Amino acid sequence: MSLFVGSMLGGLVYTLAKTNESMKIDEQTQKKYARAFEKRAAAEQLVRNKQNEANNSLTKVANRKRAILSTSMAEFLELYEKIIKINFIPGDGILELSQNVLAPVKYEQLRHMANKAISPMTDKEIVVSYLLKGIGGAMVDDSKRKLAMANSEMKLSNVVYSQAETFVVALEAIVERGNRLAKLLAKMNLLFSRSIKTSSEIIEKNGIHRNMYNLDERQKIMTCINFADAIKKIIDVPLLDHNGEITQESLTALQTGNDYLEKLKNL
């Protein structure tokens, strides 16, 4: 017993000295971890905000489509079916309205990608380090290790943030698309509504007797049908352009980020 007590005494002073150093390193580590987590939280918030914006934009488009279909388009169909057989085929853009499909960006994917990959110090490493440096030394070693991990965490967070920025650009494209479609539909609907009013008087006057329609009247009917067809085609454009160039390039950019994050995760 005395042997152990005696032999431990010398190590005690060393342990205490190293413990102080460990606490300093722990403080540094905590700060770094805090910064890393702040960065990651900022990345999450960035994407969340833009995702909300994208959702709002697409909701606006969807609502506008529904509104036009239930008002102007319904009015047109009711009016023109008096004089023409109409075959209304709902396209993808109309079908998706009933499914309530909105922006498919999954934020969880970002979180999965961003999970840090650095393994913590194993028990064996701690034990061996203890042998080399005593309890205080093992703490220092582990602290140094944790500091190194925190540094790596920080670097990884920068990549996560960069990926978030790419997500934001991709989402911004969706927002832009949605806003423009909504504006286009609004403007087209204005013209369409006026055209329906004009052709309503003409059809009331001439009815099913097509040979009764003069040139000017035919031109107005033609214009109204063209507006109806144009609006229908715009409504048929899906909320998201899955095969478009922007989508493809967005996926490529996001995949690049994913690949780097996977590489870091697998280290």
Added chain:
Amino acid sequence: MNNDITRQDIDDYNKRNANKDSYKNRVFNGKRTTMDEYTGEKLFYSAKGKNASVVQPRHFTTKKTATIDHVVPVDQLKKQYSGNISKEQLKRIANSDFNLAVTAEALNKSKSNMSNHEYLYRQLKNGNPESLTTTYNMIQKEISAKIGISGDIAVTRVSEKVGKMSKVNKKDLKTFTDTVGGKTGSTLNRGTDAGLMTLTISSINNLTLVAAGKKDLDNALKDIGHDAGGSFVSAAGLDLVKGAVSDIAKICKNPKFAKILQKDVPIVQISTIIMVSNSAIRFINDDISGEECLTEILMNGVGAFAYSLGMAVGGPAGAVIGSIVVAQISKSILEYRQCQKLNEEKEQQISCIVSEALVEMEKQRKYLQQIITQKYDRWDNAFDSGFEQIFASAIENDVDGISNGLNTILCIFNERAKFETIQEFNTFFDNADSVLTL
């Protein structure tokens, strides 16, 4: 002590302490202080202060004042060798540099006529063990001394035989043995570390394999000899250590380690434990000194356990247990070192990948932004232009113009107006069976 030879016949105080070229004066080399060869602590040349008068009582304690110790005590030398070599040779050997060490008066007095390992063992048993630094230094000095002594004697014997055969002048022979013997001792001293370390590492590695049943003893001993052959250890020293190693090897075959208490501490076995730990750690972390590592290992549990276990069991059996435990530690430490290296490499890899990632992702993001801007600029231009055309054509009652305006807008979606000319519409409208497909 043999009645024919007295202590005074063997001890040479002047050569140790007083002469101008005594061991003490050569070690101090004109300075007031030097390092204790056992403890590593600072020692003062004299007990008196710098400007002390002759009658001044001592200024420095016995713990701080230097004296010269016979590593292998005179009594033991006499007991072991007086029958084999002459008094003069014994005197020379006892007072050769390899058998002397500058240490504190207090330690020297406490050690008395014990060998270094006996002193260390006594301290341990009394619950007052010396530090690892002291333990290591004292053990190493003892081994070096014993190797030096064996080597010196071997040289002396060979020289005598050669001298007899070739009728060499006695005086020349004496000069030769003094020179070669002395040189052998000091050279061996320097080479002891490397030599013994190689030998002990090889011993532990090989005997662990024997204990594990992966190697037979004969091959293990051959490999040990082969490994140690390249190291600078005299034949006498090699035999000394090999003998101890063989003892250990015999025990390896017996899985049940009997608790054998021996009076004599097997110093070679202890040094084996210490030096294996030392060498294992020393090449792992270049910024950790051997002594520091040994201090840390022995003072932090496992090493002390192995050490005390070895001491408690005693003898070669204890050394085997200690050796295997230390071998395991060494293995873990080696793996840890690998891990550390890998971790450093990993850190560098992370930095590299991160830098590359940030640059590439920024580049791709900018390109994406560019495409988006270009696309929506095209949309904006088409929509503005199309509506402008529609309004202008509506004012002029130009139905074809309205169609063209719609085409400008719809071409963004790869579509065209239903009817582009009034003629087209008339063809449709005049056909009673036509169906408007939307």
